[in-house]
Amino acid sequence: MKIKNTKFILIFLILISFFSCGYKFTGSGNFPKGVTKVYIPIFENKTSETSVETTLTNELSLQIIKKGKVTIVEDKDQADAYLYGTIITLKDNSVSSDDSETSGESKLTLYADIKLKKTDGKILLNLKNINDSKSYVTSSSNKQTTLNNKSEALSTLCENLAETIYNRLTDDF
Numbered sequence: 001m002k003i004k005n006t007k008f009i010l011i012f013l014i015l016i017s018f019f020s021c022g023y024k025f026t027g028s029g030n031f032p033k034g035v036t037k038v039y040i041p042i043f044e045n046k047t048s049e050t051s052v053e054t055t056l057t058n059e060l061s062l063q064i065i066k067k068g069k070v071t072i073v074e075d076k077d078q079a080d081a082y083l084y085g086t087i088i089t090l091k092d093n094s095v096s097s098d099d100s101e102t103s104g105e106s107k108l109t110l111y112a113d114i115k116l117k118k119t120d121g122k123i124l125l126n127l128k129n130i131n132d133s134k135s136y137v138t139s140s141s142n143k144q145t146t147l148n149n150k151s152e153a154l155s156t157l158c159e160n161l162a163e164t165i166y167n168r169l170t171d172d173f
Contacts, residue, residue, distance in 0.1 A: 029170040043085035059162035109133040132161040
């Protein structure tokens with residue numbers, strides 16, 4: 001009787017460990033130990049797209065505020081760490097066009113480098129070429145519609161990339 005119970009318990013523990021192995025929700029981790037207050041300057045923009053640096057910085061700040069794991073401070077001297085970002089490239093590639101060539105689709109891809117540094121200069125996290133993409137509809141007959149669609153796609157792209165960055169920042173170390 002005792003052997004049967006031992007086998008049952010052993011099988012149960014093996015199954016529990018098998019099914020729970022490594023599973024977690026993205027973004028459910030924490031910032032590196034000791035980081036409770038972070039300073040985030042406006043990201044550097046190496047593209048020709050104006051204000052994309054402000055949009056991405058603001059979207060990432062919103063992610064951090066919404067999750068509430070650290071506090072964003074406006075004074076660099078109050079921070080435990082600094083979160084720097086550089087927008088490296090924004091690609092805008094044509095994906096498709098229809099037979100009449102009056103409409104089609106383009107895809108924006110945004111690449112950024114992110115660095116989380118302690119105030120003593122120690123680099124806690126260095127993310128290179130983190131990126132995301134978003135497609136939008138183009139119209140050769142209506143340039144304003146294309147510009148509006150591109151602007152909306154870029155806004156959504158920044159929001160999605162900010163979420164990806166946040167998830168990478170909070171991967172448990």
